[in-house]
Structure formats: structure tokens, C-alpha cells
Amino acid sequence: MNFIDTHTHLYAEEFDPDRDAVIQRAVDKGVDRLLLPAIDKSYYERMMSVAEFHKTVCFPMIGLHPTSVKANFREELNFIKETLEKSREKFHGIGEIGIDLYWDKTFVNEQALAFSDQLDLAIKFQLPIAIHTRNSFDIAIKLIRQKNNPELKGVFHCFSGSVEQAQQATSLGFMLGIGGIITYKNSGLQKVVEATSLDLIVLETDAPYLPPVPYRGQRNESAYIPLIAGRIAELKQIPLEEVAEITTQNAVTLFKLMLDAGS
Ligand code: NI
Helix, strand or coil, rough: CCEEEEEEHHHHHHHCCCCCHHHHHEEEEEEEEEECCCCCHHHHHHHHHHHHHHHCCEEEEEEECHHHHHHHHHHHHHHHHHHHHHHHHHHEEEEEEECCCCCCCCCHHHHHHHHHHHHHHHHHHHCCCEEEEECCCCHHHHHHHHHHCCCCCCEEECCCCHHHHHHHHCCCCCCCEEEEHHCCCCCCCHHHHHHCCHHHHCCCCEEEECCCCCCCCCCCHHHHHHHHHHHHHHHHCCCHHHHHHHHHHHHHHHHHHCCCCCC
16 A cells, blocks of 8 residues: 655754654655655755655655745745756646745735746646645635636645635645644544545645644654545545555646656
């Protein structure tokens, strides 16, 4: 049984002491492909060196995270654009991008501009997007709708919205990234998973954040993906194998992982 973690910040400092062991534990659990969403330029070298060193397991994205959108966001966006022009083939998506109105609203206009520009890059370079929304689903989906481009594909990472919002996202052809929150009691996400076809779901950890039960309060890691898949299997009353198979296929198709000769 194999799984794909479509969202882990494996290159973060939290994994410096034992990154190789973290990867090994994931692979041992069948979680043998990991997508690495970007944060900003300051993490770029770290992310790429992890991806380069673990080529058959790690697949990087490029993008500017909404909480990293500051006064210098134009410079950050230029870096992304230039990097894509030089080496588009290294990347499996644009992410994570989006709008975050939870932490800090100082740069909310810049966040919207940066998101919109990165949607254009995704269309231009034909890459799927990993979308971060926090208290901002309606704004994000409005910006996506404005592009009115059926080529735009991707995943609402760490989806935690309502059934109605899930339907808005999936009716535009987007997938839902389901993570550790599905194992929390009364998260509201159970209803969303029950109402959403498995064909529209990918698995993710968002490591080092949001660990599933029973690891709450600890560092999250990709080896916990089967716990998330297990909860989905329970809710949908289907075998774990089916969750593994279908979500893996969804991720392979969306992020074009088959094209990578190394894997
Ligand atoms: Ni993330």
C-alpha cells in the first residue's frame, strides 16, 4: 500500500536534527512520495537541496506563502518567475499560495495581488496550485473564479471549510487536501469528507504542523499519513487500500509525478 503526502515542509528547521530518519519512517509506512510546498526565497536553497538529495521521494513546488507577503513581495514574485523561466521542469506545483487573514492583515491587498499574479504563473507554466486559505476562503475562490480558466487546477490545502465551500471548490475542478484535522473530534471536517467523492481528495500532513490523533501537540511527520487515510476509510466505510489507491492516483495525476524519471 502506497501513499503520497501532498504537503510537507520537510525542509523546515524542525527536521534538521533527524530529517533522513523522518523520510525513512515515512517510506517504511508506504508514504514514499512527498510534495514540498515552498514558503519564500529565504527557504529556497534548503528546500531544493532536500529535494535534490532525496530525488525519488521529494518533489518541490515554488511559490510565495501568504504570511510571507510583505512590502518586498514584487521582488519575491520576480524570483519565482525567473526561476520558472530557467527551470520549470524542477517543479511540480505553485504553492503554497493564497490568502491568510488570521495572523496579520497588514498586507491583505498585497496578499491578493501576489495570489492573483501566482495564479497567472500557474496558468502560464501549466502547474497545479496548492492553496492556503485561513479565514479567507471566499476571497480566494473569488480570485480563482475571476481568472475564468479551466486549465487552473490544484488543491485547497488543509481544507477546513464547510460542505458548501467544499462543493464550490470541487465544482471548479479543485481537490481538497485532507490532513490531521480529520482525526480531531468535532472538527466539522467529517461531514465534508462524507459528502466529497474520494476522487477529489488528496492526503497531506502540513508537517511539522497539525499532527493527527494521537500525536497532537507533537511534531507532525509524513509517516502519520496512514492515520489520516484510516480515518477517511472509517468515515466512508471502505477499505484503507481503496483510500490509498485512489488518493495516490489523484496526487499522481494532479502533480504529474509519473513524468519524473527518478520515481
Ligand atoms: Ni503549509
